Amino acid sequence: MDGGQGFRDFKAFNMTLVGKNWWRMHRNPDLLLSRVYQSVYFPRGDLWNARKGGRPNYAWSSLWKTRWLFDEESVWRVGNGKTIRVSDNRWLPQGSPLVYREEEASTLGVVHVSNLMLPGRMCWNADLIRHIFWPPTAEGILKIPLPMVPRDDVMAWPHTINGEYTSKSGYVVARNKVLHGTSSSSLALQVPPVVWKVLWSTHTLPRCRELIWRGCLKILPTRGALCSRGLDVDDLCPWCAVQPKTAAHEIFFCPVVKRWWFASSLGLRLDDEMEFHEFVAEFFSRADEGCISRFCELCYIFWEARNRLVFDGVVHDGVVVFASCLACQPTSKCFSCPSSSGAASFGFIARNENGEVLAAATKPAMACLSPLLAEAEAFRWNMGLALELGFRVVMMERDCKALHDAWFKKDKGCSYLFSVISDCNDLASSFASFGFYFVRRTGNKVVDLLAKHAGDFGDSVRRRSPLLHAVCP
Numbered sequence: 384m385d386g387g388q389g390f391r392d393f394k395a396f397n398m399t400l401v402g403k404n405w406w407r408m409h410r411n412p413d414l415l416l417s418r419v420y421q422s423v424y425f426p427r428g429d430l431w432n433a434r435k436g437g438r439p440n441y442a443w444s445s446l447w448k449t450r451w452l453f454d455e456e457s458v459w460r461v462g463n464g465k466t467i468r469v470s471d472n473r474w475l476p477q478g479s480p481l482v483y484r485e486e487e488a489s490t491l492g493v494v495h496v497s498n499l500m501l502p503g504r505m506c507w508n509a510d511l512i513r514h515i516f517w518p519p520t521a522e523g524i525l526k527i528p529l530p531m532v533p534r535d536d537v538m539a540w541p542h543t544i545n546g547e548y549t550s551k552s553g554y555v556v557a558r559n560k561v562l563h564g565t566s567s568s569s570l571a572l573q574v575p576p577v578v579w580k581v582l583w584s585t586h587t588l589p590r591c592r593e594l595i596w597r598g599c600l601k602i603l604p605t606r607g608a609l610c611s612r613g614l615d616v617d618d619l620c621p622w623c624a625v626q627p628k629t630a631a632h633e634i635f636f637c638p639v640v641k642r643w644w645f646a647s648s649l650g651l652r653l654d655d656e657m658e659f660h661e662f663v664a665e666f667f668s669r670a671d672e673g674c675i676s677r678f679c680e681l682c683y684i685f686w687e688a689r690n691r692l693v694f695d696g697v698v699h700d701g702v703v704v705f706a707s708c709l710a711c712q713p714t715s716k717c718f719s720c721p722s723s724s725g726a727a728s729f730g731f732i733a734r735n736e737n738g739e740v741l742a743a744a745t746k747p748a749m750a751c752l753s754p755l756l757a758e759a760e761a762f763r764w765n766m767g768l769a770l771e772l773g774f775r776v777v778m779m780e781r782d783c784k785a786l787h788d789a790w791f792k793k794d795k796g797c798s799y800l801f802s803v804i805s806d807c808n809d810l811a812s813s814f815a816s817f818g819f820y821f822v823r824r825t826g827n828k829v830v831d832l833l834a835k836h837a838g839d840f841g842d843s844v845r846r847r848s849p850l851l852h853a854v855c856p
């Protein structure tokens with residue numbers, strides 16, 4: 384604990400304990416506690432519409448004080464999307480800012496999240512979403528797993544696997560907020576929305592736009608950022624070998640790079656170091672469209688030069704960097720965004736009791752919110768296939784321990800993981816007998832191989848096809 388257990392820790396600790404009661408009331412509106420408060424403070428409506436009241440009693444006041452933690456942190460988990468308003472509620476995955484064409488959306492009648500689904504189906508309307516939302520946000524939305532059957536939307540706590548609030552996770556978040564005024568999930572909110580709007584409408588290459596987006600969200604792999612995440616690299620700036628004060632140092636404020644900015648057609652004079660998003664917001668508010676698109680290109684070129692130095696040891700002098708500015712076609716692939724799509728491929732193989740293969744299937748690149756969710760979605764897909772193939776007695780083997788644990792957990796949560804697992808539960812009841820077994824990764828080699836080749840085989844189920852001979856000789 385930095386600074387010891389001081390007053391701030393105590394304040395955070397206290398709040399997180401009281402927070403447990405707020406969460407209990409949210410999750411169990413029928414509790415006596417909830418009903419007593421409801422009758423006084425929110426007779427019509429739910430906890431989230433409650434008022435503090437003119438003369439609140441002591442217990443309600445202290446409950447009220449924890450409310451901001453949930454207001455700022457908890458996130459809607461989409462079930463049927465009918466209660467979630469696209470623009471007013473927190474429902475987007477972490478790191479996806481709410482940037483969209485508002486007029487277009489209202490013309491198309493998009494008010495609730497349910498309007499973004501295909502009518503009558505539990506399926507995202509991908510064309511509509513990509514048309515309305517800023518591309519990174521659209522891809523984030525498409526990763527949200529929808530349940531197979533409509534379920535209620537639920538407010539979930541994003542800092543635990545099962546989506547339920549715990550005082551331990553609450554303490555970490557509250558303490559960070561009290562100490563630093565921020566939490567990791569609120570970064571997207573610190574950036575003024577106008578920045579995203581300008582960035583979206585600027586004529587520039589997508590890779591330049593993505594670079595700035597990542598810079599603003601502090602997810603650029605600068606050395607300082609890697610160190611703060613515990614990676615064993617030195618945190619000195621590759622250009623000037625001084626410890627940078629901000630994440631923006633390597634692209635803007637390093638004395639080496641500053642010279643280039645000044646010499647560029649923008650003639651920028653950069654003095655005080657500030658945060659990446661602050662500087663971008665400042666620049667966007669003053670510059671015209673042409674300058675902004677030039678600015679985006681230059682950021683990319685300087686970042687690329689930095690990467691060539693870090694990874695290939697190539698030291699640019701200003702002349703070379705500017706030659707590439709003029710040609711303006713950076714070709715190096717040094718800056719590969721760590722697959723922002725988060726795509727996963729699925730494999731499936733069914734054998735009978737004698738070990739003979741009955742069927743196999745692959746599903747190429749599905750974008751998922753996390754590796755664990757990808758496992759859960761693969762699990763659900765596998766069960767659907769087994770049902771489709773008419774199997775009655777199923778023993779499912781998977782090599783993901785966390786999924787196995789979640790499946791057997793008695794207290795279900797309200798995260799997306801448990802939404803997918805609920806679907807699996809429903810599917811399991813359709814079999815005469817269903818078992819879920821954890822096997823080591825080596826026991827699951829064939830499925831791994833299938834998943835790897837999913838791109839070659841496409842999205843189909845095959846019984847005794849050439850595919851099977853390829854993977855199970």
Ligand SMILES: [Zn+2]
Pocket residue numbers: 620621622623624625627632633636637638639
């Ligand atoms: Zn430097």
